[in-house]
Amino acid sequence: MAASSRSIAVFGAGYIGLVTAACFAQLGHRVTVRDIQPERIRLLQAGDIPIYEPGLGDMLAQNKERLTFTLDASEAVQEAEVAYICVDTPPTASGDADLSRIWAVIDTLRDASHLAAVVVKSTVPVGTGTRIRTALDEAGLHHVGYASNPEFTAEGRAVADFLHPDRIVIGTTDDATAALLTRLHTGIDGPVHTMDVASAEMVKLASNALLATKITFINEIATVCEATGADVTQVADAVGLDHRLGRHFLNAGLGYGGSCFPKDSRALRAMASNTGYSFQLLNSVIEVNDLQPRRAVQRLKNELGTLRNRRIALLGMTFKPGTDDMREAPSTVLASRLLAEGATLTCWDPMARPAPTEPWALAERHPTVVQALTGADAAVVVTEWPQLLDTDWNTARDLMRTPLLFDGRNMLDPAEFAQAGYTVMSIGRATARPC
Numbered sequence: 001m002a003a004s005s006r007s008i009a010v011f012g013a014g015y016i017g018l019v020t021a022a023c024f025a026q027l028g029h030r031v032t033v034r035d036i037q038p039e040r041i042r043l044l045q046a047g048d049i050p051i052y053e054p055g056l057g058d059m060l061a062q063n064k065e066r067l068t069f070t071l072d073a074s075e076a077v078q079e080a081e082v083a084y085i086c087v088d089t090p091p092t093a094s095g096d097a098d099l100s101r102i103w104a105v106i107d108t109l110r111d112a113s114h115l116a117a118v119v120v121k122s123t124v125p126v127g128t129g130t131r132i133r134t135a136l137d138e139a140g141l142h143h144v145g146y147a148s149n150p151e152f153t154a155e156g157r158a159v160a161d162f163l164h165p166d167r168i169v170i171g172t173t174d175d176a177t178a179a180l181l182t183r184l185h186t187g188i189d190g191p192v193h194t195m196d197v198a199s200a201e202m203v204k205l206a207s208n209a210l211l212a213t214k215i216t217f218i219n220e221i222a223t224v225c226e227a228t229g230a231d232v233t234q235v236a237d238a239v240g241l242d243h244r245l246g247r248h249f250l251n252a253g254l255g256y257g258g259s260c261f262p263k264d265s266r267a268l269r270a271m272a273s274n275t276g277y278s279f280q281l282l283n284s285v286i287e288v289n290d291l292q293p294r295r296a297v298q299r300l301k302n303e304l305g306t307l308r309n310r311r312i313a314l315l316g317m318t319f320k321p322g323t324d325d326m327r328e329a330p331s332t333v334l335a336s337r338l339l340a341e342g343a344t345l346t347c348w349d350p351m352a353r354p355a356p357t358e359p360w361a362l363a364e365r366h367p368t369v370v371q372a373l374t375g376a377d378a379a380v381v382v383t384e385w386p387q388l389l390d391t392d393w394n395t396a397r398d399l400m401r402t403p404l405l406f407d408g409r410n411m412l413d414p415a416e417f418a419q420a421g422y423t424v425m426s427i428g429r430a431t432a433r434p435c
């Protein structure tokens, strides 16, 4: 139990809200989680979790006496000292972040004059905190502190990222709120950086944009490697040894996906555009990333002559391994493009829960990799699930119509697979042909 256990209300029972709630409960705080979706709350009250995130279920179970789940906003705040807002901020048609869920929470806090602080963890445009501060003041809550405390947790390792962060960013100019939030994080292994609200909001957007830029940069280098005969993996390994650059986020592939990089890079671009500034570098990052799965389809088409009536197996559907999240997954663009070219699709993924609409409604899903590969003219490694390394590729080769692999994540050894009779196309490396 933490030396000073606090009472916290967490608004939003999504990836961020549940991880925040579970980790604060683990630190000894009492947490009430409020969501507006009855089914989600019903599941949580019954001890189930509505999402897949490694370690989260165990942590919620271990701390269940300190966790409450409710649909009722007033119940969530009645005992709370701090209200954490962790609702989603999806993109609008203009690319701006939709803040309506945040404002809906702020509206429910107007009478919560006993709160010590309101904290936003959701990713928001710079300036949001100033507007919230004004709204709180107008509601007579001048004495309630406000802070931005952005999250830097990645899906699949969110619990570990929360408990062992590179940094905890606390954006507030109010010393009492900064001290309160610092105490709330006691027990977490990471340095606290306190700054003004706008800068904290920008740290989150800039971090994600820079990571997306790093991925895009190596994808661009990969394209040049393909044209010139260099090997992007060897290039990335050696470039990454420069400690000023680092090897992280230099894995070339089918482009970044997920609920964060695509949304946040567009939101930062929209935010800059709204001030009359065109963020040229980010424009290019977004455009290159959109092209990445399309380039793969074109390369497959060049190899096979046509994709019409070709049976293509997609191996992996989620935007990355270790999650069931399909949001902005490159696999969905790939599947749509392949269908548009007249291909038939089979697919395999151990966790994905795709929407039952096109393109996935038109793909045959199989429980094993080998079944998905049976009769295929080509297979595309879309998500680097470790199970792919344990697949019986010799059996698969004999069951495929053509042993052609497009390794969209550079996870397989091309020489080894060529030795086994496969043609292996990949990103930024020469195509390996059967020896």
Ligand code: UGA
Pocket: 123, 151, 152, 153, 154, 155, 156, 208, 211, 215, 248, 249, 250, 251, 252, 253, 254, 255, 256, 257, 258, 259, 260, 261, 264, 319, 320
């Ligand atoms: C990302 C950030 O890494 C977190 O720090 C941040 O808190 C989070 O967004 C967020 O804003 O909530 P996440 O989207 O869960 O986390 O996933 P990442 O592991 O960062 O991967 C994002 C995408 O980039 C994936 O599609 C992945 O396949 C791709 N990627 C990543 C590459 O193509 N190459 C790489 O070298 C690394």
